[in-house]
Amino acid sequence: MGPVFFLLLLATGFGTGVLGAMAGIGGGVVLVPLLHLGLGLPVRSAVGVSLVAVLATSSMAAGLYLREGLPLVRLGLALQSVATLCALGASAVAVRVPPQAITTVLAVVLVITAGLVSLRLWLAPGGSRGPEVTARRLRGRIMGLLAAAVAGAASGFLGIGGGVVQVPLLHLGMGLPVRVATATSAYMVGLTAVASSAVYRTHGLLDPMLAAPAALGVLGGALAGARLASRADQRLLERLVAALLIVLAVQLVRRVAAAGGP
Amino acid sequence: MNSRRDDQLLALVLLAGVGLCTALFGAGLLLAVATGTAPGSPALRVLTAGLDVLVATPVAGVAAAMVRFSRRRDVAGLAAGLAVSCILLLSLLIGFR
Numbered sequence: 001m002g003p004v005f006f007l008l009l010l011a012t013g014f015g016t017g018v019l020g021a022m023a024g025i026g027g028g029v030v031l032v033p034l035l036h037l038g039l040g041l042p043v044r045s046a047v048g049v050s051l052v053a054v055l056a057t058s059s060m061a062a063g064l065y066l067r068e069g070l071p072l073v074r075l076g077l078a079l080q081s082v083a084t085l086c087a088l089g090a091s092a093v094a095v096r097v098p099p100q101a102i103t104t105v106l107a108v109v110l111v112i113t114a115g116l117v118s119l120r121l122w123l124a125p126g127g128s129r130g131p132e133v134t135a136r137r138l139r140g141r142i143m144g145l146l147a148a149a150v151a152g153a154a155s156g157f158l159g160i161g162g163g164v165v166q167v168p169l170l171h172l173g174m175g176l177p178v179r180v181a182t183a184t185s186a187y188m189v190g191l192t193a194v195a196s197s198a199v200y201r202t203h204g205l206l207d208p209m210l211a212a213p214a215a216l217g218v219l220g221g222a223l224a225g226a227r228l229a230s231r232a233d234q235r236l237l238e239r240l241v242a243a244l245l246i247v248l249a250v251q252l253v254r255r256v257a258a259a260g261g262p
Numbered sequence: 263m264n265s266r267r268d269d270q271l272l273a274l275v276l277l278a279g280v281g282l283c284t285a286l287f288g289a290g291l292l293l294a295v296a297t298g299t300a301p302g303s304p305a306l307r308v309l310t311a312g313l314d315v316l317v318a319t320p321v322a323g324v325a326a327a328m329v330r331f332s333r334r335r336d337v338a339g340l341a342a343g344l345a346v347s348c349i350l351l352l353s354l355l356i357g358f359r
Contacts, residue, residue, distance in 0.1 A: 003295050052313065056280060059319045063276035066269045073272065073327050077342040084349045190276075190320040191346060197317060198353040208309035209299055212287040215316075219284060 008039060009213035013053060017221020020057075022229045023241040024182075026189075027218045028054045028160030029113050030241075032106060033248040035214070037255065043099045043106070045210065047159030048200040051193050052211035053218040054161045058190035060219060065183035072180060076187045079144050083152035083188055084195045090156025091199035100256045106158050107252040113164050114245035117238050143173020151189065156196040161189040268330040275326045279319025286312030321350055 012034050013027075020027035028050040035046035065071050094102055147169035151162030163185045170181035200206045290309035299305055324347055331339035 006291060006295070052316065055316050055320070056283065059276045059316070059323075060280045062320075062323070063273045063280065066273035066276065069266060069269045073269075074331070074336070074339045074342065077324065077327060077339065077346050081342070081345045081349060084346060084353070088349070088353055187323075191324065191350065194317055194320050194350055195353040198356060202356055206313070208290070208306065208313045209294065212291055212309045212312060216284065216287050216291070219280070 005039075006213045009035075009049075009210060010217040012039060013214040013217020013219075014221040014224075015217075016053075017057065017218040017223075018225035018228065019221075019241060019244075020218075021222040021225025022232055023117060023237055024229075025113065025117060025241065026054070026161040026163045027057055027222065028158070029110065029164065030244070030248070031214065031218065032159055033110065033252055036103070037248065037251050041210065043102050044095065044200070044205050045207065047094065047102065047157075048197070048206040049211045049214045050159035051155070051197040051200060052206065053215045054155070054159065055190055055193040055197065056215045056219050057222050058161060058186050058193065060222070061186040062183070062190060065186055068183075070180055070183035071187040072176070072184045073187060075144070076184045079148040080188055080191050082145050083148035083155075083192045086149045086152030087156035087192045087195040088199060090153040091196045092156075094157045095199060095203045095205065100259055102157065103252050103256050107249040107256070109154065109158060109160070110245045110249035110252070114242040114249070116164055116168065117245070118242040140174040143169050147173065147185075148188065151185070152192050152195075155189070155192040156199070159196065159200075161185075161193070163189055272323055272326045272330070275322050276319055279315060279322060283312045283316040283319065286315060317354070321347070321354070324350070 013031065016027045016031045016034060019025075019030060031053055032043070032046045032050045035041045035049055036043045041049065062071060066073075147166045150169070151166040154160050154162035154165065163182070166185045166188070167178070167181045170176045170185060171178050174181075176184065197206055286308055290305050290312055293308055294303075294305035297303060297305055324343055328340060328343040328347070331343060
């Protein structure tokens with residue numbers, strides 16, 4: 001592994017970080033397919049690298065949000081047990097199933113994410129209810145636990161943060177304002193990634209030589225993307241990201257088909 | 263200690279962890295370019311240390327949150343933090359064997 005490959009990892013991470021921060025989708029959902037398709041990493045190694053990048057960006061984002069007092073730490077921890085258990089279970093499955101199964105699920109998740117990004121359902125009006133009031137309701141609790149479970153499973157199986165699913169569920173299901181839901185999700189995603197990364201590390205799928213440049217790139221890209229976001233045409237950007245996700249999904253399916261199916 | 267200061271402390275823990283990890287990753291990569299990446303090399307040890315710091319950062323964040331809950335005598339918050347800590351420690355014990 002030479003300096004050129006380090007630079008490629010750094011650049012891929014940077015591009016992912018910029019895109020993720022500008023489009024508000026995190027980075028893992030783009031990073032895993034790019035590392036697998038573009039740089040030729042085995043899909044499980046790409047998941048391991050992505051988990052480290054997710055750990056770095058979510059810890060940074062949660063720290064910055066906490067300065068503004070946004071994340072609901074108590075609520076996040078209350079939901080986190082479910083997320084962590086789901087992450088452990090999903091990662092234990094992911095290290096045992098054929099890689100094509102991970103690739104196939106990733107392709108499906110990319111299409112779902114593309115739909116969520118282009119529709120932006122969670123930005124619809126109706127999130128103005130007080131979070132503490134709604135959080136006590138049974139439906140809100142169920143939606144919160146569902147959000148935690150989905151994000152945990154996504155983290156463990158695919159190495160993505162799961163925020164793109166978690167945020168709308170916390171917002172629409174529990175009535176948290178979008179920024180509070182985003183901040184609480186960022187706080188939770190890091191903890192989930194700790195559990196997932198432990199399983200990948202046990203199986204030798206977490207290589208610091210690969211993870212470090214990608215994580216540094218994503219961190220730098222996320223900071224740059226956050227600054228650029230206000231200048232970009234958000235609607236156009238979301239459409240471009242959705243198109244990119246669909247293209248990546250198609251490429252993943254073709255890769256699976258070429259390997260003889262899932 | 264009020265809520266705002268608690269949040270600032272928690273933010274400091276997380277951002278300091280990410281900062282330290284970034285420094286170790288940067289130093290490790292420079293060492294890797296300069297001295298190579300053989301198993302057991304200084305570069306690999308520095309990068310692994312960065313990874314350990316990064317993994318420990320959210321866990322330290324939970325510990326800081328638990329201190330906050332215990333000061334407020336928030337039993338439910340403390341129980342949630344304890345449950346998460348136990349699961350995380352279990353996973354880390356498995357992962358770092």
